[in-house]
Amino acid sequence: MKNILFFKLSIYFFSLFLILVSVANANDPLSLTLKETIERVLKNNISISVQSYNSKINEQFIFEKEADFDPTLDFEFKFGEETRQSSSSSSLSDAKNRNQDYDWDFSVSQKFVTGGDYELSMDNNRNRTSSSLTSLNPTYSSDLALTVTQPLLKDFGIDLNKRKIYIAKNDQKISDHQFTEKVIDILTEAENIYWDLVFSIEDLKVKETS
Known part of the structure; x- marks a missing residue:
């Protein structure tokens, strides 16, 4: 399971790297700040979207169990x-x-x-x-x-009689924790890739002028 997740993340970050490279090499280069990069990752990352929906589903499940009373x-x-x-x-x-x-x-x-x-x-x-x-x-x-x-x-x-509510709330906490961890991991990796690319571009400029 961890290998599959790592493979998916690797594909995603490689795609992000290609996007940033294409932006940097365009005839009319488009500046992309770290903030804009993070916003795009949060908006377009499938893993984050799926995990956020899981949290909403667990929250709705709590409402359903509380509605029994x-x-x-x-x-x-x-x-x-x-x-x-x-x-x-x-x-x-x-x-x-x-x-x-x-x-x-x-x-x-x-x-x-x-x-x-x-x-x-x-x-x-x-x-x-x-x-x-x-x-x-x-x-x-x-x-x-x-x-x-x-x-x-x-x-x-x-x-x-409230055991199902307790279980649903625990699942919600676990889901929220997993969502937070996933967002932190993905954003950290995206930031590292961003700065690696920035340093690579600056290094290339120095080599071209020398």
């Missing part, structure tokens, strides 16, 4: 209609009864870092009928329920 809100709406023949109707108007049901349900649930969870739900119903035998029309009903669960043995504990 975010509350979840659910809403459901249902409508139903039923028409049936009435066997005890006293008039033609009651020969058929039509019932309309409206249901709208809310619920919110969330996981605890201790391993438990809760769910708060509210079920609502509205019923309307065409029957004249019903004294209260339409009718409404609501049910409110709260459920809380907490395991006492298996899956109990903050560290156990």
